[in-house]
Amino acid sequence: MALASVEQARRSVNGVMSMITVKRLVPLAWRNLRHDRVRFAVTLTGIVFSVLLSAIQLGLFVGFTRATSEVISHSGADIWVRSRGVTHLETAAPFLERRRHQVLEVPGVVSADPHIVRFGNWTKPDGAIEGILVVGIDLESGLGRPWNMVRGRVADLDEDDAVIVDELYAAKLGIAGIGDTAEINGVRARIVGFTRGIRSFTTAPPVFTRHAQAQRYLGLATEQTLYLLVRAAPGLDPAALARRIEAAVPGITAQTTDDWCAAQQYYWMFGTGAGVTVLIAAGLGLLVGVVVVAQTIYAATVDHIREFGTLKAMGATNGYIYRVIIEQAVISAVGGYVIGMAMAQTASALSQRGTTAILLPWPLTAALFAITVGMCVLASIVSINKVTRLDPAIVFKG
């Protein structure tokens, strides 16, 4: 039974490989790889780890990037208004709510609801302190609310001291269920609900509460807010409306949600250097792949050098021989990619249970496939160079 399965798997692999290779009478590239199984395994291992490392690093990059701006991108607002000079979400400066009325007077503005996002301190029941991101929402507006609720209701934030946290951070915050209490900046907080999968790029998890409660936690006056979430009239260009708001209201910056997301992502990923580190690791992963593949394909070419000489003696053109070498590289790339990406997808699925998400959207996996194949073909150029310089008279050496 097991032998039959192995045989079936072997036939499947052969079938896939014969589809990958150019239709030939003699599938030399695939035969060469299959003949030297140890070397093929080494090549595949190199590519697998290169793909795995790159995919995870890039997946982390995407995960981190999204986490930096999730509170913005899920807000449902068309435009975010903030004090002029604020460069990133968590450190906004307060402004008076009368700005809200000025914003509402701009033609095309349907609503402008106060919103708060700022770092705070969470004191656990045992007295330990954790950093959090206090998110204060206007319960009547419907904008900026927590999403993916798994326990409790957003409406429960209407109760005194009510907060909603993500279950991913329950242990970090020292709470276990609804009704548990803690303190935010010395003011009582009581859990009324849990979300699932709202992550933070920093170590400070988002804690949702109603706007007035957030003002108390953060020591803001009742007429102060940090943001206005604007809804534009249907069919209106948000970017044009943002420009009109900026022109009409002094001391504020108005940006579309997309632009504010991009600014936030750029600040955290590149302004702080955090993203660059992840990208460098991904690049190193690819580089390792290129070196391993180049080395193994070159070694294979040298081992088969007399065979390539024989091909030349038979009248094979350089193009024919290049195709054999490139086919070997492409087969290795596809095999390594499939295994490496399967492992990366598994890691991505497992990461959904943790606070650090590895996200692998299809454009990323497609790009990685192209990069992997390109990288392997690039690596084979060293071997092609060797064969180009091959003296066919080598075939006569006994």
Next chain:
Amino acid sequence: MTRATAVTPAIAVARVAKTYGSGPTAVRALVDVSLDVLGGEVLLMMGPSGSGKTTLLSIMGGILDASSGSVRVRGEELVGMPERERPRIRRTHIGFVFQGFNLFPALTALENVALPLDVRGERGPEARDRARGALERVGLGDKIDVHPADLSGGQKQRVAIARALVGDPSIVLADEPTAALDSISGRTVLELLRDLARDAGRAIVLVTHDARAVAYADRIVSIEDGRLREGAHDPAALPSAALAALAH
């Protein structure tokens, strides 16, 4: 004038020289070599190691370029021919048999034989049938799925001969084809090569140290220090089958 010189030779070598390097360290591998090889004849090329036999064979096969002189293969001049055009000459006119067999260990006997057809772009079922036919021709029809590692030395060389003839070349160049074989296998290979010349009017050039090969040759030349010496057999002794082929 003999009967053979009245027809166009398969290979015409005229005043060919080959020098490796330059200046005082230059090595003259071939000096003023002239030689015609006719279709249907087995030409035996003998000489001590380092005498220039393999160099001459490489030049005749378009693998090496001569330093001077003329080499015409089926009427096409090889000396000075651009490198990119030489593969066409080899694909079309020449089959090689090597001392070390030069089979591809990853391929079966059938795939090894089919390789020259694949190189020529012939990839249909007919090509596979031709490869099978070539193997049957050398008596290995029952070994088509066997890899070289599982064949004896004589069988490997027969596969190599099948590979050389599968593209139906008019010239076969064989470099020490019996050197790695026992006497029985060696004789089988020599008989095969002779039959290739007789049956289809191919020109066979055989470079060897093997004295047994003399019995299978129509003509013998020897090379010493890069210079050619005509041998004992006269082209007039060519068999009638070969002469018929020459008339084409």
